[in-house]
Amino acid sequence: MPTRASDLLTLTREGLYCPLGRFHVDPTWPVERALITHGHADHARAGHGQVLATPETLRIMAVRYGAEFCRQRQEAQLGAALRVGDVTVRFAPAGHVLGSAQIAIERDGVRVVVSGDYKRAPDPTCLPFEVVPCDVFITEATFGLPVFTHPDTRGEVRKLLESVKLFPERAHIVGAYALGKAQRVMALLREEGWDRPIHLHGAMEKLTTLYKEEGVPLGDTPKVVAAERKDLHGAIVLCPPSSIQDLWSRKFPDPVTCFASGWMRVRARARQKGVELPLVISDHSDWPDLCRTIRDTGAGEVWVTHGQEDALVHWCGTQGIRAKPLHLLGYGDDGEVEGTSEASSEAEVAA
Numbered sequence: 001m002p003t004r005a006s007d008l009l010t011l012t013r014e015g016l017y018c019p020l021g022r023f024h025v026d027p028t029w030p031v032e033r034a035l036i037t038h039g040h041a042d043h044a045r046a047g048h049g050q051v052l053a054t055p056e057t058l059r060i061m062a063v064r065y066g067a068e069f070c071r072q073r074q075e076a077q078l079g080a081a082l083r084v085g086d087v088t089v090r091f092a093p094a095g096h097v098l099g100s101a102q103i104a105i106e107r108d109g110v111r112v113v114v115s116g117d118y119k120r121a122p123d124p125t126c127l128p129f130e131v132v133p134c135d136v137f138i139t140e141a142t143f144g145l146p147v148f149t150h151p152d153t154r155g156e157v158r159k160l161l162e163s164v165k166l167f168p169e170r171a172h173i174v175g176a177y178a179l180g181k182a183q184r185v186m187a188l189l190r191e192e193g194w195d196r197p198i199h200l201h202g203a204m205e206k207l208t209t210l211y212k213e214e215g216v217p218l219g220d221t222p223k224v225v226a227a228e229r230k231d232l233h234g235a236i237v238l239c240p241p242s243s244i245q246d247l248w249s250r251k252f253p254d255p256v257t258c259f260a261s262g263w264m265r266v267r268a269r270a271r272q273k274g275v276e277l278p279l280v281i282s283d284h285s286d287w288p289d290l291c292r293t294i295r296d297t298g299a300g301e302v303w304v305t306h307g308q309e310d311a312l313v314h315w316c317g318t319q320g321i322r323a324k325p326l327h328l329l330g331y332g333d334d335g336e337v338e339g340t341s342e343a344s345s346e347a348e349v350a351a
């Protein structure tokens with residue numbers, strides 16, 4: 001019998017499962033064998049038997065969960081074909097964070113691609129997304145509404161630098177997720193010529209060191225020392241999003257609170273978080289890039305894992321592409337990634 005897409009990928013309680021390969025992809029529960037697309041906590045969890053992932057993702061998991069995060073680990077080199085059970089798998093860059101990969105699963109000329117999270121916008125901290133032609137494309141839809149178009153990140157970083165120039169006595173506290181976003185903001189600041197130190201909240205130190213060891217130049221990034229906070233006039237300080245509102249950030253001289261996230265396109269969210277300077281910088285695809293990517297893969301069928309699934313499924317229908325929402329639970333809701341399943345009405349979106 002010829003191989004069908006459903007032999008290559010199906011849905012179980014633990015998440016996406018390949019029956020012929022006998023493995024899960026980004027399972028939300030501990031499983032015997034897991035293939036992991038990237039290190040964000042909603043995709044990469046501790047406690048699996050065997051884990052197959054890129055070397056960078058394995059390192060990120062070890063930093064976050066300790067060296068014993070699984071029983072046995074195997075490195076996947078980008079582009080290399082690997083036999084797993086009765087299928088061939090190949091990891092390809094996803095352009096999302098350091099080490100992020102799409103996973104192509106193939107047999108008898110039928111190919112399914114699980115993209116994990118991905119973006120097409122340039123990112124100096126990781127390899128660019130690679131289009132992998134396939135029959136079935138599995139996509140997220142964090143920003144799956146036509147109102148979501150992300151601006152050029154350089155303009156956003158320039159806004160930050162202009163504010164620093166305008167208010168040299170104030171500290172600029174930038175909320176950014178500890179894996180990926182923070183390091184991308186640092187790299188973008190360096191590209192725009194900021195050569196002074198970028199001060200880090202302690203929670204960002206380990207992953208930033210890992211990025212540097214993996215060859216991403218981020219310059220001088222000292223950890224903030226408690227006693228020095230009040231003296232950091234005109235400094236740029238990066239911290240986890242949860243810290244921009246707490247006491248920690250108030251110890252700086254007259255802080256300007258900033259937040260780097262695709263959700264900053266939604267003005268109400270910025271207001272709600274008390275963000276003075278929203279920076280629209282996203283590690284996910286915006287609506288035009290979701291649509292472009294689906295077209296680029298040539299897939300005849302699309303499964304949408306999480307986010308604003310319905311609009312993207314509808315769009316696929318208008319293009320003659322079969323599509324279904326998977327309503328996967330456990331993705332995008334742990335505070336690590338940018339989105340939650342909260343609806344964002346068009347009215348909320350900043351002009």
Ligand SMILES: [Zn+2]
Nearest residue numbers: 040096117337
């Ligand atoms: Zn992610």
Ligand SMILES: [Zn+2]
Nearest residue numbers: 117331332337
């Ligand atoms: Zn995700």
